[in-house]
Amino acid sequence: xxxxxxVRPAAPADLPEIWRLFRxxxxxxxxxxxxxxxxxxxxxxxLHPGRIDKSDTGPRGFIGVIGPHGALEGCIMLTIGAVWxxxxxxxxxxxxxVDPAHRASSHAKALISYAKNCAEKIGxxxxxxxxxxxxxxxxxxxxxxxxxxxxxxxxxxxxPDIEPRKRLYRTQ
Numbered sequence: 001x002x003x004x005x006x007v008r009p010a011a012p013a014d015l016p017e018i019w020r021l022f023r024x025x026x027x028x029x030x031x032x033x034x035x036x037x038x039x040x041x042x043x044x045x046x047l048h049p050g051r052i053d054k055s056d057t058g059p060r061g062f063i064g065v066i067g068p069h070g071a072l073e074g075c076i077m078l079t080i081g082a083v084w085x086x087x088x089x090x091x092x093x094x095x096x097x098v099d100p101a102h103r104a105s106s107h108a109k110a111l112i113s114y115a116k117n118c119a120e121k122i123g124x125x126x127x128x129x130x131x132x133x134x135x136x137x138x139x140x141x142x143x144x145x146x147x148x149x150x151x152x153x154x155x156x157x158x159x160p161d162i163e164p165r166k167r168l169y170r171t172q
Contacts, residue, residue, distance in 0.1 A: 002102045003067045005110035010063035010075070012047045017072035018063065019043075025097040042094070061091070064114040066098075068105050074098040074107040078115055080124070084148040091119040104127065 011016060019039075030063055045052060046063045065072050077094045098107040112128070116123055119126035128134035 002105045002107075003073055005066060005106040007064040007066055007074075007076070007110050007114035010047060010065045011069065013069045014063075014072060015043060015047060016066055017067075017070060018065070018075055018077075021072055021075045021097050021099060022095060026098065036154065042077070042079070046079070062118050064111060064118075066102075072099070073102040073105070074111055076111040076115055078118055078126075080122070089122075090125050090127045091122065091126045092113065093126070096128070115166055 022039065027164045042059060043063075045059055046061050048061060052058070059079045059081070061077070063078075064076045065074065068072035071122075074097065078091050079094060080089055082089055096108070096111050096115070098105070098111070107163045115126050115128065139155065
């Protein structure tokens with residue numbers, strides 16, 4: 001049974017389930033290899049912000065989850081950053097994933113709404129992209145219905161499972 005599409009801030013007790021969802025995401029459409037220590041570094045900082053020294057300028061952000069502890073159905077991870085040419089802060093999405101067993105829900109929309117609310121709360125722009133080789137057109141359509149388009153991501157060289165320069169979705 002699917003939970004209501006209500007996003008809550010992740011708690012330290014959610015760590016095993018966040019890892020489970022992240023590994024599912026990675027298996028489904030990753031382009032790069034996992035660095036477990038690097039992922040854990042980010043998760044530790046976002047789940048335990050009180051442990052970060054005020055002089056530490058490393059990443060900070062939010063993790064939102066859907067579902068009860070021990071049985072998460074969706075997750076979004078966001079960090080505060082800035083594009084290389086500006087001093088303007090942004091809220092950057094790193095993962096937005098709904099467990100395949102719960103994709104008939106409104107979870108993906110709820111996770112995007114959570115990200116928008118987090119950005120509004122801290123007064124910065126939200127930056128989300130689609131970096132995927134699977135179901136790309138559907139993902140782009142979902143984001144276009146929820147957010148203002150401002151470009152897209154592309155990769156080079158092409159991942160081994162797609163043809164180089166192949167159009168992944170039809171544009172108008």
